[in-house]
Amino acid sequence: MSNSLDDLGVFVAVVRAGGFRSAARGLGLSPATVSETIARLEARLDTRLLTRTTRSVTPTEAGRELAARIAPLLAEAEDALAAVQSRRGTLHGRLVLNVPGAVMVDILPPLIEAFMALHPEVEVEIMVDDRMVDAVAAQCDAGIRYGEALAQDMIAVPLGPRRQQAALAAAPSYLARAGVPAHPRDLLGHDCLRGRFSSGAPIPWEFERDGEAITLDVPARLTIGTNGAAAMIGHAISGMGLCMAFRNWLEPHFASGALVPVLADWWPAFEGPYLYFHGRRPPPPLRAFVDFLRAEGRDGA
Incomplete structure (x- = not known):
């Protein structure tokens, strides 16, 4: 039975990762071992679970149904084991977060480092995704979002600054020109x-x-995806044009003089990011992370 559960765990990891190599890296196994495990599981069930091409691995209809039903059970089993281990005084388990790239610049990293220092036996995985996906549907424990409408059974906990601003900036050389x-x-x-x-x-x-509120579809001399925000700021520093980004990203460049604030009295403010998750039975690592965030927020940061 334990071998069957292990095989199912490998299968779910492949579905989540979308490939054998990515799943193998996450599991600490070789791609060959992962491939053999899937073959053994398919032989035992006498059903093809995955469709393999040279570019991707996708679940068949039977595979999707199995993954949808077994993933929550495996997660619950992991949570139960973590809860038993945690009763010994040391928190164990895994925390998986789905987050936008914006919080990975200077908001989330110090919080994660401090949390993991408090709980050295907890493993953390951060999935960076700027699409507005359902973190729970993506098999994550919780998500971080800006101003997203939440379902009634979701809980939101503020994380980082309560208010942020978008700022407009340009290099002195561009403004002189x-x-x-x-x-x-x-x-x-x-x-x-x-x-x-x-x-x-x-x-x-x-x-x-x-x-007065104004929304502009300004002409773009250069367009860069959200994951390339650092490069966009770099191009602004080199004098290519004006850029708009989170104020906290631009403050160091204002301080150094590499960039100059532009139209500062027009900068819009908005709510900072929130951690959100289902209120029912969060796993011990997530409960601990929520408690940590609430403790961090007592000083009104």
Whole structure:
């Protein structure tokens, strides 16, 4: 029976990873061992579970049904084992988070390091994804999002700064060459460096002041996906044009003089990120992480 459960665990890992090599890396096994395990499981069930091509591995209809039914059971078994181990005084288990790239720059990394220092036996996996996917459906314990509408059975816990701002910036060399915009609509005649969501939609430039809100579809001289935000800021520093990004990303460059704030009285503010998860029976590592975040937030950060 234990071997069967191990084989099922390998199968679920392959489905989640979308391939043998990625699953093998996550499991600490060789790709050959993973492939042999899947072959053994398919032979035992007399059913093909995965369709293999040179480029991808996808579950068959039977494989999708098996993964959907067995993954929650395996997760519950892992949670039960972690809970028993944790009663001995040391927290064990695994925490899987689905997060946008924005929180990986300077918000989440120090929190994760401090949490893992408190709980050295906990393993953490961070899936960085800028698509608005359901973290639970993606087989994660919790997700981190900005301003996402949540289902009634979800709990949201603030993480990091309660308020953030989007900021507009340019290099002194660009402003000396192109002039300093006096109003957001002046940006329509400037070189702009824009981001694009993973969905393919360009990120709009939004401004607000004294109750007036303006959303602009500025012309993009250069467009970069959200995962390339650091490169976009680098291009702005080199003088290619104006960029709009999280203020906390740009502050070090303002301090150094590499970038100059532009239209600062028009910068919009928004709520900081939240950790969200199902309220029913969170696994021990997630409960501990939520308690850690709430303790961190007592000082009103």
